[in-house]
Amino acid sequence: MTIRPDNRLLDAPMQPxxxxxxxAGVEVRKASWxxxxxxxxxxxxxxxxxxxxxxxxxxxxxAALRDSIVQAALDGEIAVPEES
Amino acid sequence: MTAVEAGNDDIRRIEAEAVPTRFARGWHCxxxxxxxxxxxxxxxxxxxxxxVVFQSGDGRINVLDAYCRHMGGDLSQGTIKGDExxxxxxxxxxxxxxxxxxxxxxxxxxxxxxxxxxxxxDQDGLLFVWNDPEGNPPPPxxxxxxxxxATRDDWTDWVWTETIVNTNCREVVDNVVDMAHFFYVxxxxxxxxxxxxxxxxxxxxMKGTGRQxxxxxxxxxxxxxxxxxxxxxxxxxxxxxxxxxxxxDTMDINSVLINAHYPIDANSFVLHSGIIVQRTDKLxxxxxxxxxxxxxxxxxxxxxxxxxIWKNKARIDNPLLCEEDGPVYQLRRWYEQFYVDVADVRPxxxxxxxxxxxxxxxxxxxKKEVEENLARKAAELSASTGRPA
Ligand code: FES
Ligand SMILES: [Fe+2]
Numbered sequence: 001m002t003i004r005p006d007n008r009l010l011d012a013p014m015q016p017x018x019x020x021x022x023x024a025g026v027e028v029r030k031a032s033w034x035x036x037x038x039x040x041x042x043x044x045x046x047x048x049x050x051x052x053x054x055x056x057x058x059x060x061x062x063a064a065l066r067d068s069i070v071q072a073a074l075d076g077e078i079a080v081p082e083e084s
Numbered sequence: 085m086t087a088v089e090a091g092n093d094d095i096r097r098i099e100a101e102a103v104p105t106r107f108a109r110g111w112h113c114x115x116x117x118x119x120x121x122x123x124x125x126x127x128x129x130x131x132x133x134x135x136v137v138f139q140s141g142d143g144r145i146n147v148l149d150a151y152c153r154h155m156g157g158d159l160s161q162g163t164i165k166g167d168e169x170x171x172x173x174x175x176x177x178x179x180x181x182x183x184x185x186x187x188x189x190x191x192x193x194x195x196x197x198x199x200x201x202x203x204x205x206d207q208d209g210l211l212f213v214w215n216d217p218e219g220n221p222p223p224p225x226x227x228x229x230x231x232x233x234a235t236r237d238d239w240t241d242w243v244w245t246e247t248i249v250n251t252n253c254r255e256v257v258d259n260v261v262d263m264a265h266f267f268y269v270x271x272x273x274x275x276x277x278x279x280x281x282x283x284x285x286x287x288x289x290m291k292g293t294g295r296q297x298x299x300x301x302x303x304x305x306x307x308x309x310x311x312x313x314x315x316x317x318x319x320x321x322x323x324x325x326x327x328x329x330x331x332x333d334t335m336d337i338n339s340v341l342i343n344a345h346y347p348i349d350a351n352s353f354v355l356h357s358g359i360i361v362q363r364t365d366k367l368x369x370x371x372x373x374x375x376x377x378x379x380x381x382x383x384x385x386x387x388x389x390x391x392x393i394w395k396n397k398a399r400i401d402n403p404l405l406c407e408e409d410g411p412v413y414q415l416r417r418w419y420e421q422f423y424v425d426v427a428d429v430r431p432x433x434x435x436x437x438x439x440x441x442x443x444x445x446x447x448x449x450x451k452k453e454v455e456e457n458l459a460r461k462a463a464e465l466s467a468s469t470g471r472p473a
Contacts, residue, residue: 001101001104001401001416001420002101002401003417003420003433004402004413004416005413006411006412006413006414007403007404008406031442032407032442032444034440034443034444035440036439037411037437037438037439037440038436038437038438038439039435040282040436040438041431041435042431042435044436045435045436058285058317059280059282061280061438
């Protein structure tokens, strides 16, 4: 099976964000203030402090990275479409 | 109002490649293990083949290709004799390791008397079989996690169901990311929705609220359903464990729900549901068992609602998503890891991906819809009774 790209990424691709605490680099997309996609890679997973400290089971997400993404959105580093 | 994008008048075509002829690598649940411990061989059609499942004298449950390598007899119609399954055609005896151990009427077993055997695991009352087109043993890191409540006295026994569904099993996996269908197809009301894919695990975190327009309101004295909290993870391609809590005004009900399947062939699969419920002071003895049965029939209804859709829908590789849909493409990218050789699993298939949905617009729209439904019902009621509602 061919892996196809998400049709939504055609208009607005993922953009790089760096965690302000640990420096982990991820790709982020926000379709609104409350929607967030985060693409990690092996480097980021190895760098993230909360990820490394997490036990087995589902890792819900890194709080520091979350804050960094919010800040990047507020600073205009990643685009957030206006609500219509 | 939904903003409509203008400008491109080309008709969008639905695209779909042929369904894969290969079956997913991973642990698949064949149901309650007890069912296979009745001293008889069982026929299971899975992975495009016919299998025989039998418990040998040593207590182990074994899975072999059902067709005897001698003259093609169906071992699942045979008899268990000691540690072996005996073929009904000429009584050749096959061990759980796939080797022919004995031919009662012959001096010796010919060379290459070996058939396909699947690795099995009997855990938490469930029988699992490892499928791998490459024939490798199951790596320990992809094993199915233990389900604590399944072996504890303060939880009910499994209430288990099995349903044959005539479509490719990708449809059931897609549900992991499909928030909106929970409202329209299953009459529930999601208010929070997030997906996380990492390694061989795909997770859905969902919160929901009670929906007054589709469920009869609680009678006086009955607990009133406020909402639910669910964390559901697929561990590999086919076995989902859902930690599901229902919040009532008087209590919480903790349950574990299993949603699992195994492919029969490319165009059909067996869909399983299992549920256990925790016994508490407020939900003790038979009340807990009754709750588990109720929830099970509720899940079955849910399957039926899905099946009605699947029966009539088109397979689609290029779904057209709006921003309030979940990550269908990224889920399928994750799912693809089970359909390629281990050497061909690419980082993008297993690297962590998170998707948190913005539920503001859906919740707003659905609240309105629920209110309209309630108003219409009230109007119908007052029309039929002649009294104002
Ligand atoms: S075909 Fe099975 S024993 Fe002959
Ligand atoms: Fe569904």
